[in-house]
Amino acid sequence: MVSGPCIALQLDRDDAVEHWKVVMGPMDPAKAKAVAGPKPLLRGVYGTTPVRNAFYGSETKLCALRDRLLLFPTASPVLQQALAIVKPTALNYVDALSVRFEREGFFLMDRAQIAIESDEELLLMAESNDPAYDSELKLAMTTGTSVVFLLEGLDIAAKLELLLGSADPVEAQVYFPTSIRAEMGVSLAHNVVFPLHSVPAAHKYMQKWFPAFFALEPEQTLAIIKPGTANLHALAIQNIILAHGFRIARQSRRLFSREDAMEFYAEHKGKAFYDKLMAYMTSGVVVVMVRTYDSLTRLL
CATH class of the missing domain: 3.30.70.141 (Nucleoside diphosphate kinase-like domain)
Structure with a gap:
């Protein structure tokens, strides 16, 4: 199985797991060749030994779910x-x-x-x-x-x-x-x-x-995408935020003044990194978002 590339196919139809097992035929290609029918079984045509039998198929519906997530993972988790x-x-x-x-x-x-x-x-x-x-x-x-x-x-x-x-x-x-x-x-x-x-x-x-x-009331919180990251990855980050069950109630793009940055990070004043933090937070555009997290919307 690690000797060369494989081709993974996701097959869809009614009762797909059982139908594909029938189309492949028995694990042993010799037994697959011996099965009489209107169409030859795939393992009987392309397989050579029980190990080199050309095809794999999920054994059960739950196995199919496991295999699909392994080979075709969800692009945008919800x-x-x-x-x-x-x-x-x-x-x-x-x-x-x-x-x-x-x-x-x-x-x-x-x-x-x-x-x-x-x-x-x-x-x-x-x-x-x-x-x-x-x-x-x-x-x-x-x-x-x-x-x-x-x-x-x-x-x-x-x-x-x-x-x-x-x-x-x-x-x-x-x-x-x-x-x-x-x-x-x-x-x-x-x-x-x-x-x-x-x-x-x-x-x-x-x-x-x-x-x-x-019955809990929705909670709101503020999120800021910092300079640099805001310009390069804002949309991707917002999609991830939405996938985690938040709604973005309001958003704006803005440049922080030094006074804005000082107010947000007042607890860090006097620390060794404070001046570098102020310079960074005022170096470019940020995206400011008000996010809502609502237990009811997560059911939709």
């Missing part, structure tokens, strides 16, 4: 929120999960203890159509309360899914061996955490379970 619902049978892992979430770079915005009881909530959390699973899930979720984390981070929806691993802990142990479900999960119904994001219901339950958080 600030997102997600819920992580810790099931009643996994409450002994709550502290360990907090550590894992923070280590991954997620912000733990809030946490609540809730009861999952309604059929609507249970249906939302269903990860299989098997009636036996439905019964096991209902029993698991109604034996006690759950702890739900309100998480925030850049592109958190995909990152949370990969951190949790496959819904079935057995599958997670194969494809995501260091994931939360691989290490802590027992079965599909007892798989520690259910993630909720990227669907209208996620916004509904965020506001239902964390009403005080979403």
Whole structure:
């Protein structure tokens, strides 16, 4: 795999993962050649050995997500929120999960203890159509309360899914061996955490379970892009600021007078670097911005 260049393709169609596996054929090109069909399988045509079998394909939908982020990373990450619902049978892992979430770079915005009881909530959390699973899930979720984390981070929806691993802990142990479900999960119904994001219901339950958080008044802060950087990178910096969930309420470009700079940096007067700082801050145009951070706008 490191002997020469590869070509990575992102393929889109209904049920793309399974269809591509069929088109490639078995891992062993000899077996692929032996498969009868209207069209030859790709590995049977271009592969030579099970190692040099010409093609790779993601094994599952979650593997496809991991592979896509590795080979085609998001150009402009977006600030997102997600819920992580810790099931009643996994409450002994709550502290360990907090550590894992923070280590991954997620912000733990809030946490609540809730009861999952309604059929609507249970249906939302269903990860299989098997009636036996439905019964096991209902029993698991109604034996006690759950702890739900309100998480925030850049592109958190995909990152949370990969951190949790496959819904079935057995599958997670194969494809995501260091994931939360691989290490802590027992079965599909007892798989520690259910993630909720990227669907209208996620916004509904965020506001239902964390009403005080979403009732917070927007905060405002001032940001200044300093001379030099303002001329070269202002637009790129503003795009990054927007991606982090801020709105730029007002902005202006201006030259600081020495009096302006002295007022902003009064606490540094008398320090060794003070004169150099004053000279720098008055050497060119700055961009002044008033930024608003609103918990509700982060849901949009």
